[in-house]
Amino acid sequence: MHIPEGLIPAGQALAWYAPALAFIGTGLASLRKRFNELPQTRALVGLLGAFVFVISLMPVPVPGLGTVSHPCGTPLAAIILGPLTAIVLGAVALLLQALFFAHGGITTWGANVFAMAIGGSLAGFAAFRVSRRLGFGIGAAAGMAGFTGDLVTYAITALQLALSLHGQEPVTLVWAAAFASFLPTQVPLAIAEGLLTAGVVVFIARQRAELLAGVVMRP
Amino acid sequence: MTGASHGRDDYAWSGGWLSRVDPRVKIASVAGLLAVNLLAATFLVPLVISFAMLLLMVAGRVPYRRQLIMIAFPATFAIFIIASQTVFEGRAVFASLWFIDLHLDGLLHGIYLSLRVVSGALVVVVLGVTTPINRLCMALRWFRVPATFVEVVLLTYRYLFDIYAEYARMREAQRSRLGWTSAAAGLSSSRMLGGSLFLRVYERGLRSAEAMSCRGAGSLVSGNLPRPSRLDVGAGLATALLLVLLVVLALEGWR
Incomplete structure (x- = not known):
């Protein structure tokens, strides 16, 4: 959200x-270095930016909160292009969503970038690397990345909401309440994002393995 | 590259007078309005901003009903804001639900925050739906936003069309081959759709990028916009007047 x-x-x-x-x-x-060295990666960067835009615009209602939740897409981008590039793609997707769909905002762009682009990319990428080191297959590791990146994003968003809206109550209490309210929607969504991330990464690994050249292919 | 539209910004490409206002003026106006909206602790400021934005959409013949539907997302968030503030904020209890105290000052603060959310969303939407993406990006370059960032904005925008076109075609083909008749078939089809979509759009994008490169198309976006016209000066002055009015209202602190 x-x-x-x-x-x-x-x-x-x-x-x-x-x-x-x-x-x-x-x-x-x-990214500038990547564009200079490999100009053809522009196509992949643009495509993943659009993927992040589309995936993070699929709204699912959150019961009781009166708001909506959605997958992030940044873990997938982080696996394919690395977390730093994924952060830029997440930031661009958030800017376009704010402008064309009133989804997010301009003054809240920094907070949303921190949660979805930075949190989702770094946590997803870390989960992928750790899973590979632990001997997981590429699909399972990608699934873990999608699941973890999604949940970390929502933990950060809940913290940001708690900091803004806690009033006279302790931040930790309001954070726990906000995060717990998201869980009934977010856990199934995180599982779905894990499955989607795994499916796409395995498909690419089978069909065009060279696109994952920078990814740790072996545990 | 950006001559098409994805429906949300049809007006921006229509040549209406609001779409012709210099994007630099629009960005500066939006920055000023959002800052006042955020800093002013009075009900009046978000109300005046919302009214001004609605008036602007009507005067500019922007299809405002579609934009108002878009505002539904932040508007539904208002329920959460009002509820949380009524419980967490304030000291003056006006009612109790079981063990939860409801505060009057919290309720008022929640309503104020909700108005601020809706007015802020209206300002951003007016900018988004009335400005063609290429002019917006030129203005971003003029404001010294890094060229690589602006390039990624344009690339992402361009691929949205490719993704949508491929998705519609592939999903229709899967449907006609009974790919969505059961949950298992649907799961398998969606995995196939996601992966194939990715690769097909990528290959198409690669070909068009190579073709553009052969024709000598550069990647950098220039920030060379034409000099402001009378329309731009008028728009700038109108926004300045509105900002003065809002600052006066904010300083009055009427809440």
Whole structure:
């Protein structure tokens, strides 16, 4: 779920922007290098950006909260292109969704980038690498990446909401309440995202293994 | 590359007067309005902003009903905001549900936050639906947004069309071959669809990228927009007046 425009106080909005811009800057430097060395990767980058856009725009209602939830797509992008590039793709997808679908916002862009692009990419990629090191097959490792990236994204979003809306109550209590409210929708969604990520990665590994050249193919 | 539309920004490509306003003026206006919307602790500011945005859409003949449907997402979030604030925020209890106290000041704060969310969403939507993506990207370059970021924005936007076209074609083909008749068949078909879609769109994109490269198309987006016209100056002045009004309302602190 993206935090809508205007919800986060100005100070917190700026605070989330700072790490988001730092990570995006690092991602852009890595992407610029990639474009210079391999210009043909532009097609793959654009395609994965569009994939992240589409996947993270599939709304599923959250019972009791009156809001919606959705998969992230950033773990898949992180496996194929690396977490730094995936962060840029997530940030771009969030910007376009805010502009064309009122999904997220401009002042909340930093917070949403931190949760979905940074949290989803880094957690998904870490889960993939650890799973491969533990001897998981590429499909199972990709599935773990999708599942973990999705849940970490929602844990961060719940924290951001708790920080903005906790009022006189302790942040931890409100965070636990918000995260628990998301779980009935988010756990099935995380499983679905894991299956989708695994399916796409296995398909690519079978059909066009060279696209996964940078991925750890062997445990 | 960006002459097409995905339906959300039909108006942006229609040549209506709002779509002709310089995107730099629009971006600066949006930044000012969002900042005041976020900083002003009064009900009036989001109400005035919402009214101004609705008026602008009507005056610009933007198909506003579709945009209002789009606002439904942040509007539904208002339920969550009001409920959470009524419980967590404030001290003046006006009712109790079992062991949960409901606070009047929290309820008012929740309503204020909800109005802020809706008005902010309206501002962003007006920018999105009235600005062609290529002009928006040129303006982003003018504001010194890194070229690589702007390039990824354009690439992502372009691939949305390819994905949608391929998806519709492949899903129809799977349907006609009974690929979605049971849950197991559906799961297998969706996995196949996801992977094939990815590879087919990738190969198509690769071919078109090579073709464009052969024709000498560069990847960089320029920030060279034409000089502002009278329309742009008028739009800038109107926004400045609105901002002054909003700042006065915010300083009054009427809540």
